[in-house]
Amino acid sequence: MEDPEGSLCATCKSSFGMFNEMEHWGKIAHHQKYSDLVTSKDIGCFVCTWIWSRCPPQMHEEGVTEDPNEQFTINYFLFVGMYGEGYECRVTFGISCSWAADYELTVRLSTSDEQRNAYHGMVARPWEKLDPYIGSSQSLENVQRWISSCEESHKDLCRSPTEAGAFFPTRILDVQKACFGTVFLRNRDEAMGQRDSGKEDLCCHTPTSTSVHVYPVYWTLSHRWGDPSKINQLNKETEHQLRAGIPLDELSPTFRDAVLFVHRLGYRYLWIDSLCIFQDSDADWRREADTMVDVYRYSFCNISAISPSVDPSLGGLFRQRMDNVRFLYPFTTNISIRIPKLSKLDSGPWIGWNDSIWADEIEGAALHTRGWVVQERFLSTRTIYFTRNQLYWECLGGTHCEADIMIGLVNSRKINDKDFTQRKLGYGYKDSRKEIIKKKATIKARGGRMELYSDGGISPFFWHTILSTYTACNLTKNSDKLIALSGIAKEFRAATGDTYLAGLWKQSLHYGLLWRSETKGGTRVQRNESYAPSWSWASVAAVGTGSGVKLYDIYRRQVDSLIQVTDERIVAEPPGGDTTGLLRSAEIDIKCRLIYFQYENKPMLMKLYIDEGKTQCYGRFTWTDICFDMSDRAERLAEAEVIEGTCIPICKVEDESLFVLVLENVEGKKFQRVGISQCDCRGYDIGGFSDEWKAWWIDGAMNNLAGLITLV
Structure with missing residues (x-):
């Protein structure tokens, strides 16, 4: 192998050179036999080595390796475009095999000055100076x-x-x-x-x-x-x-x-x-x-x-170190890659690197x-x-x-x-901490006067980012759901002055309510044995592993509230204790518009009504589904032709979606959450809806709230 130039097998070279003016995913085949991947790895192909390190052959107890060729596939997605003063080629390989988890590997090639500067550091062959033992002097x-x-x-x-x-x-x-x-x-x-x-x-x-x-x-x-x-x-x-x-x-x-x-x-x-x-x-x-x-x-x-x-x-x-230290560093190659819209080939030299290294290892x-x-x-x-x-x-x-x-x-x-991968890879941890540090400095400079979201405080996006990561993790005890997040909640509370409501925040309650149970995905979800109010994501628990909860993907989109919190009663366990941890009870009073729905499973049609008798219709939404919080209710109503009940609109996301919270009456004006529905509004003529609906959608529901209810 010539250094710092790396080695790519013929198949990998072709994967970078097959750009044809459009993006692909799952349509371009790579090595389809595991033995071919191993052969390329053995001759020093960087990409094949990176792939192989994530799915080494599985050994039987007798020490014999099973031929896995029939259980192994690689496809890839290709993108080529401008980056800085140069060009960039990105290939994301999707690897599937029966003996390891499916995963993606992203490899980037670049001709930008920023990346080429790394080449000069490679000339000194730093891998030869890297001790092969982690923990050495x-x-x-x-x-x-x-x-x-x-x-x-x-x-x-x-x-x-x-x-x-x-x-x-x-x-x-x-x-x-x-x-x-x-x-x-x-x-x-x-x-x-x-x-x-x-x-x-x-x-x-x-x-x-x-x-x-x-x-x-x-x-x-x-x-x-x-x-x-x-x-x-x-x-x-x-x-x-x-x-x-x-x-x-x-x-x-x-x-x-x-x-x-x-x-x-x-x-x-x-x-x-x-x-x-x-x-x-x-x-x-x-x-x-x-x-x-x-x-x-x-x-x-x-x-x-x-x-x-x-x-x-x-x-x-x-x-x-598990891998050869040479493969921890980039490589260079002179393969010809077609540049889109310029009708020309660029033969490099390109510098290439494993762009998934942080995602894989951390x-x-x-x-x-x-x-x-x-x-x-x-x-x-x-x-x-x-x-x-x-x-x-x-x-x-x-x-x-x-x-x-x-x-x-x-x-x-x-x-x-600046895309969703930042959130997926957990980059929100440090971004959120830095935002909090900045806000604390502002608070101190203003003599302790707090800023809330509407005054330029910390965006609820940061909490949503961390919560998305947290709800994808496992806890040995479901009773720890709120406790294990308590420290983060205290940091946010100190920086915003907002009121913490069992995993949600008062100033952005509409944002926090946008969670759904995984009952649609086959996970069995039940009420958490440790108390949390029905409107909190902490109130549900998966049977087995996982939280049983997913947050709706509203990444940095405009979310407008259709509810207003007027009072809250959060009682810690024991009373007088920490309200970010174990709770004895929790109630919130919200000003909202209580409406009634009729849902038809086929053809997935949601009708919203002003009156309980269902004579005055707000509007009709097709391709809308209801996600119930508990598996037993979801299973009981799965085959029902028509489902009727009470709900409240909680927010609208730009001009695309209306979210409504499905409720069940407990007593008087007390309700508990039992589900959520996302109504697709794209392509609808708002003028064809009732005057009441237009007041909600165009004039803003916050000026047209009609009643007060208590969520428990």
Whole structure:
């Protein structure tokens, strides 16, 4: 293989050169035999190697590999266009095989100056200098450089001087003696006593702050639990041993490596949930859950243990890189690609890279399917990800990896791709945090006066982005649905002054109500055993894995409210406690237009009426469906020819959709949510609707609200 030029097989070269003035997906075949893919991988084809690394052959117990050719397909989507001062070719490969999850790999070729500059860095052949072992002294040097750069360049963004050292967890692991093979559990007072007595070792970092109560710096760890019986836990029986000192070789591999990593970087304290919260005390767990927002928000840095894919007992953080280090870097090629609308060929040289590297190694990690990790990622100012191939750094000021040429190319796309992929890949975490930091600074400058959405505050889009990620994750206990999001809710509340309503927000309730159960997708959904009001997404739970909830895709579109909240009564459990966590009851009074519907399953026709007798029709909507919140109701009404009931219009999305909330009367003017319907308004002549309807759609429902109801 010639370097820095890479190798592409003939099939991959043709996939980049087949542009014919239009986009394709699923119509252009790539390797259709797994054996052909393996052959191309063996001769050093970059693209085939990247594909193969995601679906290596599955071995039988006898060690024999089954021929998977009949169970393997690749198709691709091709796009060529202008980018900056050059051109770009993007190919997204869709890979399907029976022994691994389906996935997509996006490879980009570019001739822009921005990308070509990366070529000059490749001339020095940096892959030859990259240690093949994650956790080596080279890895530590990289992390120390990233930390120094962050502390120097992101002082106002990544750590406010007034916040440094403002909080310390109730319990912490003291790793000062890790070099002697022992780690200790300490209380907060003990850690402070060590510092005040001058017993803190010289390498322990202390923040510079004018605060009187400055606590020591500490790190945190995010990890998958896996089998709880195989990881170390703090409980009444193990407390004495942990305080007396537990040998490193008795810790699970992930915990051991995290301790050594923090110690070798020159820090003293590490917080791990299973070792710093009593696992046999519900009371202690609830108290500590309330402080989780501070544990991660004030952590100096969070370690994300992505590489142990099953549980921390089966593998540590330090390991051999899974792939050949050469394939962590870009390649160059001189293939001819036709440029659309210019009727010419461009033979490059093109620089190509794996544009899915962040999605594959970070966002697609099994750890990030855990509901609690959403909060941990959002609240952590800095994070170091231990992946299968390298270390990644993420802070509010930027990202790095050990093959920094590669992450630089990916970062350029994160900035310039103003599309839905940003939200899908979880980029909203840091964007939301930065927005909150800005709003807090504005609040402070205005003497504590809050701004709400209508005054230019934080857009509900940011909450919707995080909630979309969160509801796609799994929780071991459905009772944690609101608790595991509590820390993020507190941050948003502090920045907006808005009222939190069981997973939704008062100022954008119409936005928050746009969720649907997955009853249509075959998932069995039932009422959550832990209380949440019917109008909250937290009120439902899937039988098995998943949340059972999806949010409607209204990405950055104009959403106009048709309801108004007049009062709320949110009672925490216990009363007087934290209203972002467990709840005892929740009611909201809303001013709205109570109307009546008649739905025909065939041909999916929704009729809305002003009166209960259904004599005055608002309008008719075809191709409209009702999604009921609970599976039992959905199944009971699946074969019904006509469904009738009560509903309220909650919002309109541009001039395309009307969303109505399907209700069931509890008593008097109290109603509970039982479903939602999206009425398609595209192509309708508003002039053909009733005067009442035109008042809603044209003049605005907020000026025509007719009644007050209570949602429970």
